[in-house]
Amino acid sequence: MQSGRGVVLIFGARELKELAIRTFLGSGHLLAIADEATNPNLAWADVPIVLPDFNDTAAAVAAVTRKVGAEQVLAVVSLWDLFLPLAAAVAGRYNLPYLTPDALALLRNKHLMRQRLAERGAPCPGFQALGSWGEAQDAARRLGYPLVLKPTDRAGSIGVIRVDDDAHLRRAFDEIRPYSRNGVLLAEEFMTGGEVSVECYAYRGEPRVVTVTDKLVTDGPYFVEMGHTLPSRLEPATRDAAAEAARAAVRALGVDGIVCHAEVRLTPRGPRVVEVNGRPGGDLIPELVLRALGVNLYQVALDLALGREPDARPARAGGGAIRFLGGPSGCVREVRYPASDQLPSEVVRLTISVRPGQTLGPVIDNDVRRGFVLAVAADPDRAAQVAEDVRDSITVDVSAAASA
DSSP: OOOSSOEEEEEOOOTTOHHHHHHHHTTSSEEEEEEOTTOGGGGGOSEEEEOSOTTOHHHHHHHHHHHHTTSOEEEEEESSGGGHHHHHHHHHHTTOOOOOHHHHHHHHOHHHHHHHHHHTTOOOOOEEEESSHHHHHHHHHHHOSSEEEEESSOOTTTTOEEEOSHHHHHHHHHHHGGGOSSSOEEEEEOOOSEEEEEEEEEETTEEEEEEEEEEEEOOSSBOOEEEEEESOOSOHHHHHHHHHHHHHHHHHHTOOSSEEEEEEEEETTEEEEEEEESSOOSTTHHHHHHHHHSOOHHHHHHHHHTTOOOOOOOSOOOEEEEEEOOOOOEEEEEEEOOOGGGSOTTEEEEEEOOOTTOEEOOOOSGGGOOEEEEEEESSHHHHHHHHHHHHHTOEEEEETGGGO
């Protein structure tokens, strides 16, 4: 295969990444998508690349090299945290600029990230790495309750839990440890206050903020993201302090040439960085940014990967919001929701992810939410109100007997 157009390669183009795929398809280059064979979005690619095991870096590089052949690879982008090492390895194979080994290690290990942020003075909570039950007990004595346990090497709120006392600590430690691929957990001080995400990117070593997003996150014991609204409705001084905390974190980590999604808690002591993700935000945040502000974060990511300075100036001043559906456990008996012709004009997408006869477990992470409503309006207040009104009009009836 040789077309002369060159290839842009993306990893992690999975569910809810349709905007990314459309953006890359419109680049004028061949689109290669690398993922496991179960990803249906491989069908959109000019060059679909099936990875035998995305945990095997050498095999992934070999699969890309075989499939791309004589084509010139122009850019590599990862849309999912777990694919960052593969993207870095492929970029190195084709002599493309990407994250440094140091920055990559920091982004993929929450303990190393915490250490670097603390060393460089970026605002973050107290923390301790846990390799054993004894270390978990020591962390509880040192940090106090409540505290948060999480795997050091996962993403998407998977395996993150709040612990309130000694009795819960043992159960939580045993529950969460299997989620960790490297066997290490992280204990952190529980941070009170609201949460935002900062959608940003780094160009030539300088972090630049596109927008700040208000987040709705459950308080525990599991931390599930149930909504996002942008641009943030915080007071300007609070919003700017959160943005500066994110910029300080990106600088401290040495991240450059990619789009980042930084999460920040607004504690009584000021903003504290939860974590920095080396990819655009999930949960359709890029679609909200595009529809509300006219900035395509995936185009920004592609421009950076191609070595171009992005133009990320907002083209309009609207608002966007997404609200996710929770609900009880049990066997679904009926799902009731408004017909499309009954929805407010501001609703862009309504997706129901459950069906009658399906057995639902508790909503303990982002992967098991029941659906979502996405709305765009003239301002974020209106967008949030519409999304919440439609969410509240949806009913998922479950059988209580089946939930036992």
